[in-house]
Amino acid sequence: MKIVGLTGGIGSGKSTVAKMFKELGISVYIADNEAKKLMNEDEIVKQKIIALLGTDSYVDNQLNRPYIASIVFNDSSKLTQLNAIVHPAVATHFDIWKNNQGGEYVIKEVAILFENEGHKQCDHTILVMAPIDERIKRVLKRDKTTKEEILSRINNQWDDTQKIPLADFVINNMDLEETKKQVCEIHKKISSQRGSNANLSFC
Known part of the structure; x- marks a missing residue:
């Protein structure tokens, strides 16, 4: 495929x-949407984000997007590090998803x-x-x-x-x-x- x-x-x-x-x-895979789900639901990803950006990264166990955006979009180093956490997890998730799709x-x-x-x-x-x-x-x-x-x-x-x-x-x-x-x-x-x-x- x-x-x-x-x-x-x-x-x-x-x-x-x-x-x-x-x-x-x-079949369409929206990587940004899946990344948000993984950042909220994958415990390993969550712990890595907290280690990188602090406990304020989550409020009531949900991703604090305004807080994270305020950091990473003003600090390219932090953005690179965040991407290094999230993107491999998304890539693995995409491979599993793709293998369950039909079509050309x-x-x-x-x-x-x-x-x-x-x-x-x-x-x-x-x-x-x-x-x-x-x-x-x-x-x-x-x-x-x-x-x-x-x-x-x-x-x-x-x-x-x-x-x-x-x-x-x-x-x-x-x-x-x-x-x-x-x-x-x-x-x-x-x-x-x-x-x-x-x-x-x-x-």
Whole structure:
């Protein structure tokens, strides 16, 4: 089974694109969501995070995300160390998940796919892009945050100009109908090698 890595900066719309692939019958693994579950439920991961960032990392046995974000997005060393705890656990979880899926390929959505060289474990990669101003506008509408916090997160990710040369496919996500067309084209190209049983609901 092929692994198709899907990535894009915060607010680019990679989750929207992931949903489109899901509508086509493709199994989708959202790495950030699974990472949050592991950070809340895996005792070994939790103890490592507490050792790194302190007991305030959890409140009522739940991950204190604002506290952690306030540290790691202002200290690249701490972010690197946190990633070194979480990413191997997610990789193991993904392998187990993938082996239980059907179909020709799966989508693995990862926010920092290229930064962590995760693309090297993928058969294909898709980069979702949108202008910075649009991305900020989307995140402000979606999350309880500030422009400064969003820019801090953006600055901890690679610029799109660094990602484009590593991507097999690039989706410019500004218009939903146009994005759907791009998703369909990519799906057909990936599937054409062996044929596909996916539900082409909007292609």
